[in-house]
Every structure is written in C-alpha cells, then in structure tokens.
Amino acid sequence: MDDNAPDPHTNPDDAGMPRWVKVSIAIAALVLAALLVMMLLGGNHGPSRHG
Amino acid sequence: MKFPPIARKLALVTHVVASVGWLGAVASYIALALLGLLSDDPENVRAAYVGMAVEIRWVIIPLSLTSFITGVLQSLGTHWGLLRHYWVVFKLVINGVCVAVLLMYAQSIDRYADRSRGALSAADLDYLRDPTHVLHSSVAAGLLLVATVLAVVKPRGLTKAGKTIPRGLAN
Numbered sequence: 001m002d003d004n005a006p007d008p009h010t011n012p013d014d015a016g017m018p019r020w021v022k023v024s025i026a027i028a029a030l031v032l033a034a035l036l037v038m039m040l041l042g043g044n045h046g047p048s049r050h051g
Numbered sequence: 052m053k054f055p056p057i058a059r060k061l062a063l064v065t066h067v068v069a070s071v072g073w074l075g076a077v078a079s080y081i082a083l084a085l086l087g088l089l090s091d092d093p094e095n096v097r098a099a100y101v102g103m104a105v106e107i108r109w110v111i112i113p114l115s116l117t118s119f120i121t122g123v124l125q126s127l128g129t130h131w132g133l134l135r136h137y138w139v140v141f142k143l144v145i146n147g148v149c150v151a152v153l154l155m156y157a158q159s160i161d162r163y164a165d166r167s168r169g170a171l172s173a174a175d176l177d178y179l180r181d182p183t184h185v186l187h188s189s190v191a192a193g194l195l196l197v198a199t200v201l202a203v204v205k206p207r208g209l210t211k212a213g214k215t216i217p218r219g220l221a222n
Contacts (some may be wrong), residue, residue: 004156020197 054128058066062128065122073114074195077188080106084184085167093171096179104164107157115150122146123198135213138201148190155185 054062080103087099122142126133167179173222 018206019136020143020206021208024141 054124059125059128062121068127069114069117069121070195070199073111073118074181074192074199076106076110076114077192077195080111081185081188084188085176086184087200088185096176097167097171099102100160100164100167100179104160107153107160110152112157115146119146119150132213134210136205137206137208137210140210142198142201145194146172149172149194152187153191159186174195 083099083103083106087096087103088100089179090096125131126139126143131139133143163179163181163184166175171179
C-alpha cells in the first residue's frame with residue numbers, strides 16, 4: 001500500500017486554496033492594476049467622474 | 052443563525068429572481084446605451100438616455116439592492132455561511148462592488164438624461180455619445196454572469212474561516 005496516496009476520505013475542501021481561486025485572484029489583480037495605470041496616466045475615469 | 056425552511060426558501064427565490072432579473076435588466080440597458088452611442092437620430096439618443104435613467108432608478112437599483120440583501124441573508128441563514136466558501140465570498144465581493152459602482156454611476160446618468168432634454172446641439176450629441184455607458188454596463192453584465200455561474204456550479208474550496216470555524220458558526 002502506498003503511504004503517500006491521498007486519504008480517500010479526506011474532504012477536498014480541506015486542501016489548500018483551489019486553483020480556480022488563485023487564477024481568479026490573479027485576473028482580478030491584473031484588471032485592478034490596469035485600471036490604476038489608466039487612472040495614473042491621466043485617463044478620464046474613476047469615482048470622481050461620477051456625481 | 053438558522054432560518055426556518057419557509058424563510059430560507061422565500062429568501063432563495065427572491066435572491067434568484069432579483070439576481071437574474073438584475074442581469075437581464077443590465078442586458079437591456081446595454082441595448083439602450085448602444086442606441087445612445089450609435090444612433091444618428093437625436094430623438095433616438097434622447098429616448099435612450101431618458102430610458103436609461105428610468106431603468107437605473109426604478110429597475111436596476113432596486114433589483115441590485117434586493118439581490119445583495121437577500122444574498123447576505125441567504126448565506127447567513129444556511130449552512131453555506133458568509134465567509135466559509137470561496138464561491139460565496141467571491142459572489143459577495145462581486146455583488147458589493149457592482150452595487151457600489153452602480154450607486155455612483157446612477158448619479159452621472161441623471162446628468163446625461165438632463166442634457167438630452169430639449170433641442171440637441173452638435174455639442175450635446177458629442178457629449179451624449181460617450182462610450183462609458185456601454186463600458187460600465189458590459190463590465191457589469193460580465194461580472195453578474197460570473198456570479199451566476201458561481202451560484203450554479205458552487206465550486207469547491209473552504210476559506211481559512213471555513214476550515215477553523217465549525218459549520219454553521221462561520222457566519
């Protein structure tokens with residue numbers, strides 16, 4: 001019996017952060033960075049535009 | 052905090068109807084925003100902006116707030132919890148960001164609708180043909196679509212809070 005085999009009764013939810021979460025966080029960070037760059041470069045956008 | 056079954060079902064139905072209705076309303080808003088952006092007829096441009104202002108105030112904002120409030124209630128009143136599962140946290144963030152940006156954006160659409168009233172000069176039409184409306188609504192539709200997919204698929208993954216706090220207490 002392979003001692004390194006995963007315990008079949010282990011709940012997958014107990015593993016580390018799932019890949020879909022890491023990928024989603026990376027995409028969100030890229031989008032936020034792009035928005036920040038646009039605003040810093042003088043783009044006419046941001047919350048101050050509203051109101 | 053656990054709700055009785057009838058309250059959970061009522062909150063769930065209200066949440067689903069409000070959330071999907073919100074996405075549908077944003078889709079129709081994109082159509083109006085495209086009309087306002089692309090039409091050569093000043094009457095069409097005016098109609099688009101007046102319609103967008105009405106739709107934001109009387110359809111989209113009420114649906115968004117209903118979706119947000121019932122979503123929080125739904126997670127607090129069930130075993131999912133508000134911070135236990137990544138997909139619930141993602142939906143909460145998406146919903147919260149969309150509501151916050153929507154409330155800010157709603158103030159500016161009133162300005163556009165006011166500008167569209169009366170005879171429209173070439174300068175007015177230039178001002179009104181702003182792609183920001185198509186951009187805002189398209190990004191919102193994309194985010195709401197992601198939230199809908201998360202709600203249907205419910206991908207696995209417990210947060211740190213979900214791992215350390217017993218089920219039912221991570222609310």
